Amino acid sequence: MLSNTFAEMEINPDDIRKAEEVLIDGDQFDEERKKFINCMNTLDLLAVPGSGKTTALLAKLYCIAQQMPLENDAGILVLAHTNHAIEEIEKVLKPICPQLFSYPNFVGTVQSFANRFIANQACFELYGSYIRKNDDEMYLYEVEKFYRILNYNKNPPALKNKLFGIANRDFDGTSKEKENNILEFLKSCSFDLEGRKIKLGKTTKIAYTGVNQNYYVELENWKIALLSQGILSYKDSFDISKRYLKLENAQSIKSILQQRFKFVFIDEMQDLDQDQVNLIENVFFTQESDTVIQRIGDKNQAIYSNVSDSGDTIWKTRHEVSPKIYTENFSLNNSHRLTSIIANLVDGFVMDRDDGYKVIGISAHQQIPPYLLIYNDETDAEKLKSKFIALIKNYGLEENPKNTTRGFHIVAWTTDKEEDSDKWHLRKLFPEYSKESKQKKEDFDCLRKYVFLFDHNKKTFESIRKSLLNGIIRILRIENIYMDEESKKHFRKSSFIQRLKDNSEQTYHDFNQKLFDWCYSVVVNKNYEEIFIQYSNYVKNELCELFPNFSVSKSSNFINQEYDYVPICDLGDTEDSKDEIQIKLGSIHSVKGQTHCATMYLETDYHNSETVKLNVEIIKETRKRQQVLGNNPLFFQEQNFSHLNKARSNETLKMMYVGFSRPTDLLCFAVRKQNIENDIEKYKASGWHIEFISP
Numbered sequence: 001m002l003s004n005t006f007a008e009m010e011i012n013p014d015d016i017r018k019a020e021e022v023l024i025d026g027d028q029f030d031e032e033r034k035k036f037i038n039c040m041n042t043l044d045l046l047a048v049p050g051s052g053k054t055t056a057l058l059a060k061l062y063c064i065a066q067q068m069p070l071e072n073d074a075g076i077l078v079l080a081h082t083n084h085a086i087e088e089i090e091k092v093l094k095p096i097c098p099q100l101f102s103y104p105n106f107v108g109t110v111q112s113f114a115n116r117f118i119a120n121q122a123c124f125e126l127y128g129s130y131i132r133k134n135d136d137e138m139y140l141y142e143v144e145k146f147y148r149i150l151n152y153n154k155n156p157p158a159l160k161n162k163l164f165g166i167a168n169r170d171f172d173g174t175s176k177e178k179e180n181n182i183l184e185f186l187k188s189c190s191f192d193l194e195g196r197k198i199k200l201g202k203t204t205k206i207a208y209t210g211v212n213q214n215y216y217v218e219l220e221n222w223k224i225a226l227l228s229q230g231i232l233s234y235k236d237s238f239d240i241s242k243r244y245l246k247l248e249n250a251q252s253i254k255s256i257l258q259q260r261f262k263f264v265f266i267d268e269m270q271d272l273d274q275d276q277v278n279l280i281e282n283v284f285f286t287q288e289s290d291t292v293i294q295r296i297g298d299k300n301q302a303i304y305s306n307v308s309d310s311g312d313t314i315w316k317t318r319h320e321v322s323p324k325i326y327t328e329n330f331s332l333n334n335s336h337r338l339t340s341i342i343a344n345l346v347d348g349f350v351m352d353r354d355d356g357y358k359v360i361g362i363s364a365h366q367q368i369p370p371y372l373l374i375y376n377d378e379t380d381a382e383k384l385k386s387k388f389i390a391l392i393k394n395y396g397l398e399e400n401p402k403n404t405t406r407g408f409h410i411v412a413w414t415t416d417k418e419e420d421s422d423k424w425h426l427r428k429l430f431p432e433y434s435k436e437s438k439q440k441k442e443d444f445d446c447l448r449k450y451v452f453l454f455d456h457n458k459k460t461f462e463s464i465r466k467s468l469l470n471g472i473i474r475i476l477r478i479e480n481i482y483m484d485e486e487s488k489k490h491f492r493k494s495s496f497i498q499r500l501k502d503n504s505e506q507t508y509h510d511f512n513q514k515l516f517d518w519c520y521s522v523v524v525n526k527n528y529e530e531i532f533i534q535y536s537n538y539v540k541n542e543l544c545e546l547f548p549n550f551s552v553s554k555s556s557n558f559i560n561q562e563y564d565y566v567p568i569c570d571l572g573d574t575e576d577s578k579d580e581i582q583i584k585l586g587s588i589h590s591v592k593g594q595t596h597c598a599t600m601y602l603e604t605d606y607h608n609s610e611t612v613k614l615n616v617e618i619i620k621e622t623r624k625r626q627q628v629l630g631n632n633p634l635f636f637q638e639q640n641f642s643h644l645n646k647a648r649s650n651e652t653l654k655m656m657y658v659g660f661s662r663p664t665d666l667l668c669f670a671v672r673k674q675n676i677e678n679d680i681e682k683y684k685a686s687g688w689h690i691e692f693i694s695p
C-alpha cells in the first residue's frame with residue numbers, strides 16, 4: 001500500500017489569504033490549520049466540534065480550485081454521508097468556485113457517488129436494468145407488497161412459516177409486532193446471491209442447501225426480480241457494487257476512477273457505515289493507486305452508523321491500522337465555536353478520547369451559562385419557546401446579524417411519533433414541525449401527500465409536477481398496471497408520458513394542460529384541497545381511458561387516506577411575526593455540522609429520555625454494598641461509563657455531544673419536571689441556571 005506520492009501540488013499562500021477573507025472574516029488560520037490546508041498526502045483529521053474541520057477543508061478546496069484544471073485533467077472527489085453536509089459545502093463554495101462542481105470533479109454523498117460511478121453500471125450488467133428507484137421507503141413498500149401475497153403452509157414449510165421463525169425466534173409479542181418483525185427482517189436482510197445465502201448483518205439466516213428448498217428460491221427470485229427492475233435499497237447499491245468490482249471485466253472501472261480522481265476528501269467521516277468505508281477503500285486505497293485520500297471527522301459525533309458488530313466505531317484511522325506508515329493522525333486543537341463554559345459541559349460527554357482530545361472553547365463571545373428550562377407538559381410549549389426568545393433578547397443576541405444568520409434553533413432526538421403516542425417528541429410540543437414537508441421525498445404512503453409535500457423550496461413547477469406524476473405512477477404500481485405485461489416492467493414518469501403520446505397527441509396535450517393548471521394552482525394559489533379533488537378524480541375517472549384494465553381497487557385506501565397538512569415549520573414564516581425572532585425546529589441529525597447562535601435542546605424519548613439514560617449504574621447494589629452511579633456529564637462531570645458498552649447510554653452521549661456543541665452563545669436544555677425532580681440541586685450546583693417555565 002502506498003503511503004502516498006501524489007504530493008506535487010502546492011497550495012498558494014495567497015489563496016489561503018483569500019480563503020481567510022471569505023471563510024473566517026479575514027482572521028488568520030493558525031499554523032496547525034495551515035499545516036492541514038497545505039498537506040497533500042493521505043491523512044485522517046480528527047478534532048473536536050467547532051474546531052474548524054469543515055472550514056479548513058473548505059479553505060483547502062478553495063485553494064485547489066484556484067489551480068484548476070489540474071494536471072492530466074485530473075479531478076477531485078468530495079464526499080460526505082448526508083445531503084445536509086454536501087449542501088453546506090455547496091452553499092459556501094458554489095458561488096465562489098463553480099469549477100469545483102463540474103467535470104472532472106464530483107461533489108456528492110457517498111451513496112450518489114456509488115450509484116453514479118459503479119452501482120448503476122453494476123445493476124445493468126448484472127441484472128439488465130439501470131437503477132430506477134434507490135430509496136428505502138419505496139423498498140419497504142415492495143417488501144410489504146411481497147409479504148401480503150405469501151401464505152402459510154406447514155409441510156413442506158412455506159416461506160412465510162420460515163420467515164416467521166427467523167424473525168420471531170424467542171420473541172413474545174402481539175401478532176402485529178411479529179408481522180412487523182418479519183417486514184423488518186425482509187427490509188434489512190442482505191442477499192449473497194453468489195454464495196446463495198441470506199444474511200442479517202454478518203449472520204447467515206437462510207442458506208441454500210438443495211433443490212427442495214423452495215422457500216429459499218422464492219425469496220431469491222423476488223430479490224432478483226426487484227434488481228431486474230432497478231429497484232434497490234440504499235444498501236443494495238453497495239452490495240452490487242462490491243460484487244461487480246470483483247469481476248474481471250470491472251477492474252478497468254477502478255483504474256479509471258483512480259486516474260480521474262487524484263484527490264478524495266471525505267467530510268463527516270464518522271458517519272459512513274461499513275459498506276461505504278469499504279467501497280471507497282476498495283476503489284481508491286489499492287497498491288497501484290496514487291490517489292490521495294483525506295478523511296475528516298470526529299468519532300464522538302458518530303450518530304448515524306456509528307458502531308461495528310464489535311461495538312467499536314467503524315472508522316479505523318490509518319494510524320490505528322498502520323502506525324509505522326502513518327505515524328500520527330492530524331488534529332486541530334480548540335473550538336472556535338464554543339465558549340469555555342459550554343465547552344466544559346460538552347467535554348464531559350466525550351467517549352473516544354485520543355491523545356490530546358479535549359474540548360476547549362476559545363470563542364471570545366460573552367460567557368452565558370447553560371440554562372435548564374423545567375416545564376410540566378406539552379401545554380407549556382409556547383411558554384417554553386417564549387422563554388427561549390426572552391433569553392435571546394435578554395443577552396441581545398438578535399441584534400447581531402451574524403447571530404441571526406446562524407440562527408436560533410430548537411432541536412430534539414425524536415421528532416415525530418404517531419398522533420396518540422405518549423413517547424415524548426418534538427412535534428408533540430410543536431405541531432408546526434412536519435418532518436415530511438422538510439424532506440425532499442419522492443414517495444409517500446398516501447396520495448394526498450403527493451399534492452402537499454413536494455419540495456416547496458423550488459420556485460419552479462418542476463417539483464410539484466414531478467410529485468403529481470409520481471403519485472400516478474405509484475397508483476399504477478399498486479394496481480399492477482404494467483408498462484409491459486410480459487416482463488412486468490412498471491411505468492416510470494417518462495414511459496407514462498410516452499403512453500399518453502402513443503394514445504394520441506390530443507390525450508398528451510390535454511393531460512399536459514391539466515398538469516400545468518394543477519401545478520399553477522398549487523404553487524401560486526395554494527389551492528391544495530381543490531387540486532387534490534381534481535387530481536384524485538382524474539385518477540378515479542380518467543386513467544381507465546388510458547388503461548382499459550385499470551380501476552381503483554387495491555389503491556383505494558392509498559387514495560382516500562387522510563393527511564393533515566401543517567405548513568412549513570419555521571415559526572417566523574407567518575406574516576404577523578415578520579419582526580419576531582425566527583426559531584427553527586429540527587432533529588439533532590439535521591443540525592449536525594451546523595453552527596447556531598442559540599440552541600434549545602429539548603429532551604425527548606428514544607426508548608427512554610436522555611436524563612434517564614445518563615443515569616448509569618457502574619456498581620450494582622448488593623446486601624453489603626450500595627449502588628454506584630457513573631459520572632453524569634449533565635453535572636459537568638467527565639463520563640466514566642462508556643467502556644461498559646451500554647448501547648442506549650453511549651448513543652445518548654454522542655447525540656447530546658452533537659446537540660450541545662452547536663451554539664456560539666446560548667445553550668438551553670428543556671426537560672420535564674418529572675424527569676429531573678430529584679436532581680435540580682445538582683444541576684444548580686454544577687453550573688446550570690435554572691428556570692421554571694410553569695409552577
Ligand SMILES: Nc1ncnc2c1ncn2[C@@H]1O[C@H](COP(=O)(O)OP(=O)(O)OP(=O)(O)O)[C@@H](O)[C@H]1O
Nearest residue numbers: 024029048049050051052053054055336337593595
Ligand atoms: N480558524 C478559525 N478562526 C476563526 N473562526 C473559525 C475558524 N475555523 C472555524 N471557525 C468558525 O467556527 C465555527 C465552526 O467551524 P466548523 O463548522 O468548520 O467546525 P467543525 O470542526 O467542522 O464542527 P463540527 O465538528 O461541529 O462539524 C464556524 O462558525 C467557523 O466560521
